[in-house]
Amino acid sequence: MESLEELGQIATRVATAAGDLILQRRHEGVRVAASKSSLEDVVTDADRESESLIRSMLSELRPNDGFLGEEGGSSTGTSGLTWVADPIDGTVNYLYGIPQFAVSLAVVEGEPNPATWRTLAGAVVNPSSSEVFSATSGTGAKLNGSQIAVVEPAGFSQSLIGIGFSYLSGVRAEQAEVLARLITRVRDIRRMGSSALDLCAVACGRLNGYFERELKPWDHAAAGLIAREAGAVVSGIGEEPPDSRIFIAAAPSIHDELRSLVLVD
16 A cells, blocks of 8 residues: 555545536636536536546546545455545535635545544645645644644633524434534624535634534545644544534533533434
């Protein structure tokens, strides 16, 4: 197996190339190709083109590895490694021209299941801001090559918290109840529309914490590693790893209080 550094370089190289592509397509004009979980949850032609580029590049660079992509691309490899890709995280932002979207790419060891895999390396690229977040297991996290770390707020009431919402109306109603409990307890809330970039924001101190339900493996494969490597505490339900039920990432000093408010029934 190649070194973690080499895998990280591949993740960054491929995600950057896909980021360049989607930014070019954004300038040319965006067309909705389909909807997913609801009419509001869209897929653009650029999502599919980006995933196709990622798969093509990885098939040349890592022909024995598996692949798991948001837009339906999947294959089983023989190396024990799988690349997990979100070709555009924040597609609605992308559709509206809001410069808060990214390409996310991670390589994991083991079965392509967040409950059991080990994430080795990952990159999250925001082409609009020319920002590249990256991490390899055990070596810390970086933004454009410089080390980053979570920022501890003075207290929970001084925390800036990120949140994401489901595209399913019933889940959104439940999330609104959680938001109502939380909003009077913290400095403020941010909903920016890209889970990968929200997790990276925790990693570099732009947010002190973040939580969301209904995340898919490709939403957090790379950014979850980046947050952890930057010093965030990442958790799910009980002692289980985070999954679609809840994903929490926060500075250590506020994690438990945030978790207690988010997980109240």
